[in-house]
Amino acid sequence: MEKRAVQRIPKCICIKFFSGTSLHSGIIMNISEKGIFINTKMSFPLKSKLEILLPLKEDILKVHGMIKNIRKTGKIYNGIGVELSNPTKNYLKLISNLKTSYYS
Numbered sequence: 001m002e003k004r005a006v007q008r009i010p011k012c013i014c015i016k017f018f019s020g021t022s023l024h025s026g027i028i029m030n031i032s033e034k035g036i037f038i039n040t041k042m043s044f045p046l047k048s049k050l051e052i053l054l055p056l057k058e059d060i061l062k063v064h065g066m067i068k069n070i071r072k073t074g075k076i077y078n079g080i081g082v083e084l085s086n087p088t089k090n091y092l093k094l095i096s097n098l099k100t101s102y103y104s
Contacts, residue, residue: 008032009098018051019044028054029079033087033095036065039079046070050082056094063091 008030016025017038026040036052044050044067054061069081084091 006032006034008035008037009095009102011098011102013054015055016053018053019048026079031095031098033092034084035068036063036082036084037071037079038082041077043077044070044080052082054091054094056090061088061090061094063087 009032010030011028013028013031014025015028015038016023018024024040024042026038026042029037029039031037038052046067046069048067050065050067052063052065054063063084064086065082065084067080068083071078071080087095
């Protein structure tokens with residue numbers, strides 16, 4: 001049985017994100033209307049709140065979310081699963097465009 005409510009789109013997008021006042025970088029590996037998986041070697045506590053900065057042509061889209069899971073292999077951190085809180089219309093439009101191009 002599928003664990004996710006919505007299907008994620010595989011995508012590699014270099015991003016920056018804030019955890020508190022600290023700026024970090026990572027790569028989005030998959031994305032959906034409700035969540036994002038970010039490949040990063042940094043460790044964060046569960047339920048940490050993030051502000052993710054997605055590059056869009058000449059603009060930057062800000063998305064807020066909370067870390068719901070942490071992926072780790074042995075002692076090496078591989079990434080974080082982020083559940084989005086109140087995605088904006090622009091974000092949902094981006095996802096719609098990504099789905100159209102991915103599934104076409």
